[in-house]
Amino acid sequence: MIFKEKVGVQSVRLALSVIAGSMLIGGYAHAQTEAPQRIEITGSNIKRVDKEGTSPIQTITAKEIKQSGATTVLELLKGVPSMGTGGYNDTPDQNGFSRGVATASLRGLSSTSTLILLNGRRMTPSAYANPNNGQSTLYDLNSIPLSAIEKVEIFKDGASAVYGSDAVAGVINFITKRDYQGGEISTSISANDDREFGRQNVNGTIGFGDYSSQGYNVLFAVDYRKQNATTMKNGSNDINAQAYADINYRLNPYSSSVSNQAFFYKERTPGSLSFFTTGATVINQTNCADSRKVTGAAVNNIGSTSVLFGRTFCNYDTDADTDVQTKGDDINFMTVGNLKINDKLSAFGEFAYNDTKRVYRASPRTISGTSPTTNFLVGGLATPFQAILPIGHPDNPNKDARTAVSYRFENLKTGTDLDNKASRLVAGLKGTVASWDWESAVLWNRSERNEVAHGFLYLPTLRKLITDNRSLASIAADPTISPDLTNVGTAEIAQWDAKASTEFGNLGGGAIGFAAGVEFRQEKLTIVPDAANARGDILGLATTAIDSKRNVSSAFFEVRTPFLKNFEMDFAGRYDKYPTFKGNFVPKVGAKWTVVDGLAFRGTYSEGFRAPALSQVASGGSQFFLNNTVDPVRCPNGATPVAGAEQADCAKSISGVGGANPDLKPETSKSLAFGLIYSPTANFDILVDTYKLRKEGEVALSSATFLLEHANRYPADAILRDTNPANQLKDANGNPIPGTGPLLAVKTPWVNQGVTEISGVDVELKMRNNLGENGKLSTSFRSTYLISYRRAEFPGDVERNAVGTNGGLNDWATSVDNIPRLRATLSSTWEKGPHTVYGSINFTDSVSQYRRYDGATTYATPYCFYGSGVPAGATTTFANQPNYTKYFPDCQISSWTTLNLGYNYTGFKDLTLGINIRNITDSKAPYSPTTTAATVQQGYNSSLHNDFGRYFTVSAKYVFR
Numbered sequence: 001m002i003f004k005e006k007v008g009v010q011s012v013r014l015a016l017s018v019i020a021g022s023m024l025i026g027g028y029a030h031a032q033t034e035a036p037q038r039i040e041i042t043g044s045n046i047k048r049v050d051k052e053g054t055s056p057i058q059t060i061t062a063k064e065i066k067q068s069g070a071t072t073v074l075e076l077l078k079g080v081p082s083m084g085t086g087g088y089n090d091t092p093d094q095n096g097f098s099r100g101v102a103t104a105s106l107r108g109l110s111s112t113s114t115l116i117l118l119n120g121r122r123m124t125p126s127a128y129a130n131p132n133n134g135q136s137t138l139y140d141l142n143s144i145p146l147s148a149i150e151k152v153e154i155f156k157d158g159a160s161a162v163y164g165s166d167a168v169a170g171v172i173n174f175i176t177k178r179d180y181q182g183g184e185i186s187t188s189i190s191a192n193d194d195r196e197f198g199r200q201n202v203n204g205t206i207g208f209g210d211y212s213s214q215g216y217n218v219l220f221a222v223d224y225r226k227q228n229a230t231t232m233k234n235g236s237n238d239i240n241a242q243a244y245a246d247i248n249y250r251l252n253p254y255s256s257s258v259s260n261q262a263f264f265y266k267e268r269t270p271g272s273l274s275f276f277t278t279g280a281t282v283i284n285q286t287n288c289a290d291s292r293k294v295t296g297a298a299v300n301n302i303g304s305t306s307v308l309f310g311r312t313f314c315n316y317d318t319d320a321d322t323d324v325q326t327k328g329d330d331i332n333f334m335t336v337g338n339l340k341i342n343d344k345l346s347a348f349g350e351f352a353y354n355d356t357k358r359v360y361r362a363s364p365r366t367i368s369g370t371s372p373t374t375n376f377l378v379g380g381l382a383t384p385f386q387a388i389l390p391i392g393h394p395d396n397p398n399k400d401a402r403t404a405v406s407y408r409f410e411n412l413k414t415g416t417d418l419d420n421k422a423s424r425l426v427a428g429l430k431g432t433v434a435s436w437d438w439e440s441a442v443l444w445n446r447s448e449r450n451e452v453a454h455g456f457l458y459l460p461t462l463r464k465l466i467t468d469n470r471s472l473a474s475i476a477a478d479p480t481i482s483p484d485l486t487n488v489g490t491a492e493i494a495q496w497d498a499k500a501s502t503e504f505g506n507l508g509g510g511a512i513g514f515a516a517g518v519e520f521r522q523e524k525l526t527i528v529p530d531a532a533n534a535r536g537d538i539l540g541l542a543t544t545a546i547d548s549k550r551n552v553s554s555a556f557f558e559v560r561t562p563f564l565k566n567f568e569m570d571f572a573g574r575y576d577k578y579p580t581f582k583g584n585f586v587p588k589v590g591a592k593w594t595v596v597d598g599l600a601f602r603g604t605y606s607e608g609f610r611a612p613a614l615s616q617v618a619s620g621g622s623q624f625f626l627n628n629t630v631d632p633v634r635c636p637n638g639a640t641p642v643a644g645a646e647q648a649d650c651a652k653s654i655s656g657v658g659g660a661n662p663d664l665k666p667e668t669s670k671s672l673a674f675g676l677i678y679s680p681t682a683n684f685d686i687l688v689d690t691y692k693l694r695k696e697g698e699v700a701l702s703s704a705t706f707l708l709e710h711a712n713r714y715p716a717d718a719i720l721r722d723t724n725p726a727n728q729l730k731d732a733n734g735n736p737i738p739g740t741g742p743l744l745a746v747k748t749p750w751v752n753q754g755v756t757e758i759s760g761v762d763v764e765l766k767m768r769n770n771l772g773e774n775g776k777l778s779t780s781f782r783s784t785y786l787i788s789y790r791r792a793e794f795p796g797d798v799e800r801n802a803v804g805t806n807g808g809l810n811d812w813a814t815s816v817d818n819i820p821r822l823r824a825t826l827s828s829t830w831e832k833g834p835h836t837v838y839g840s841i842n843f844t845d846s847v848s849q850y851r852r853y854d855g856a857t858t859y860a861t862p863y864c865f866y867g868s869g870v871p872a873g874a875t876t877t878f879a880n881q882p883n884y885t886k887y888f889p890d891c892q893i894s895s896w897t898t899l900n901l902g903y904n905y906t907g908f909k910d911l912t913l914g915i916n917i918r919n920i921t922d923s924k925a926p927y928s929p930t931t932t933a934a935t936v937q938q939g940y941n942s943s944l945h946n947d948f949g950r951y952f953t954v955s956a957k958y959v960f961r
Helices: 009-026 062-068 073-078 241-248 472-477 704-709
Strands: 057-061 114-118 149-155 170-176 182-192 199-208 216-227 263-266 293-295 312-314 323-325 327-342 345-360 366-368 373-377 380-385 403-408 415-433 436-454 485-507 510-528 546-564 567-578 581-596 599-610 623-629 652-657 667-681 684-696 699-701 719-721 743-747 750-752 755-770 776-792 822-832 835-844 850-854 857-864 896-908 911-918 951-960
Touching (some): 062 149, 623 704, 704 743
Parallel strands (some): 652 743
Antiparallel strands (some): 182 951, 263 403, 293 312, 345 415, 415 436, 436 485, 510 546, 567 581, 581 599, 599 667, 684 755, 719 743, 822 835, 896 911, 911 951
């Protein structure tokens, strides 16, 4: 049976077009006017009357936030069509380098290219050093209290000329409530129709003081959120679980053969470190409950050549230790104050604190003797460990040979307790001197990470398994085998800024606007690993140690020139000085031409930059593991090992170290945008914006594959191999060949490489209808249509268009994620008296999983990467998942359409009751494949979809007058 969406892509596109057309027709009735006012707009330091300037900005109001049903900032932003893959989602499948952080990725250009602001000022990055490309700078959305937010402005244009580094793709500015008086308390309870993914929220807001009459206003806001843990099995009803079980070996009766009932592999010849892995010489224990016993067969996705086929063994259910929603507790507090000192001077301040706790479950750790495990210490590698039982060991079943053992320490406490805290303080003054409006403030923002990991194995105790001939049972029972490990990280920024704006002169369309400012910022990052981990005493756990800071100084200006009443231009420029490079200037220019009332064209050209993160230029460096690495020395064709090597050399798990590089240069970008604003009536708006952005010199880790295949270009210590002569390849005379031992580790420094170029079209339609006695109806349509998404890993590489594909599969030489062509949302709200009904249709396009290219090579016949066969002439590297095409012969992640519906009632005095149902049709998250059968990725793409199914939120809000 083929599991696909019932609604096809073309039919959804047609439906959205018809509805948009209906909006256009309906927009000519019931016109209404609104008085213009002078406002501040994200992306500019110059106030203006006209909200729509030269750059596109999407505004999400407090009302829209409430109607979205979102209980977190992350959930809110995931519903924005211009968001793409490349951000982290605070989900259990998120890798441990930034687990617990929620980030955003505009245009799919990664979180490092999306600047997050709170009331127009930066947040500190989180205290992590993530080696993954595009994730080195992580602004944690969990630190923003949703109840204090008045609106969110998404500036979808390059903004480095105004805000500096990280604003390459755009800016998301969270703006808190101002001059708020009164109080409110709200609560909500959420869960899906299986009573899973439970969440409970309590929010309180109070504001007092009338700024205009009393000269002050203070706002206090508190958010508390609790979420329940949901296991993979309990949360599997709203994913394509059958496909996930058959293709990825998950959610099956068989999960893992490594348990506390050991497997023993006999050494082929003394000292060879080569072991029999099939046949009668392999011995396993089965002293477990009958319910855990499994006999390997095809029904368990166990092949006939596997050592498990036909063998009865004790299964360990790793799915029972895997959550699809972690247990968590979040608390956010924020206060914002404004004080009028006199008619020309006022003071303002902010204080915010948040504490985000997560509990991550994990399966107990294992040991394996068939290959060595790399161990890390700060700045390098420790002695590897290989669980090989000597002759005479109490657990060795072979009296005449050494034996490799596989074993799981099921008795140990496992998992990670994570606590992320952040504090933020802003204090400033603003006022007027002559014709100048000025503002100056100091900002201090600190993020702290405290991570306690359980269940990792202590090597000094573990080695006694071999050196002291201690039994597995005694090692497992030893209280020193698994100490709790505490890793601590802090990140901090301290900033002083000042800016001023004025108007002068007179052009055909009015006065010239001018703004200028300076900014001085100090950034700090400190990561301290547990002492035992730093010494290299923990089995297979990567470690990172960083202690660095830098000072950044900036100066910027803006000019707005209304040359005519219907034509204006603005200009901006910013100079930033970093200690690792002399300086950087980026300009921006924009124009807007109002052809007639209700019709205007606009466009911008901007340049941008992203400075290397502290973790990329400071001493230290992130350590990590690389899976499925082909060793070009021992497996040159990627499929068949040479004589003396093993099949594992064709898909090796090795360790890596991301070396810091103080010579890194900033990433640079150039972007063009052109759009139109058409308002045929006062209550109907059409906004169309096209864009093209090119980012060059992207900072990324060197490719391990490139390093291995071009070893002569790198230092001798960039590749670490086993130096034991017994494990090296032999020449014709049987002599060991130096430098041919099994691959252990690589050192991949940060370098400037790669190009990403994107282009697309944003469409936004907004209609407001006054229906008289039938109330009011407002409707909006927002979509992002990608035309191209091209990437080259190295300068000179072919740049392939990845739109509509998994880019890293479409072209094997790149690392692009899944890139849907179209994302769209149609929403509508009807209000009449105490009743408010609202709903939305959300669409995410399908994504192809075909392989078409490998760098300069074009396959004569594209083939499905997750299929079971490879055409002649194509590379032999593929996933080899024969069941994939049985379920998905079209070789794509299906499109996904969901319908949300909500209702609010305000008929009771000061009380609002509401219910929100997301995905009311209970549409399952489309299956998303992974690169290997054993990869845990929950069976769907958490950047594009969710596994909640039909999800209910019941809420109540009481307002104090």
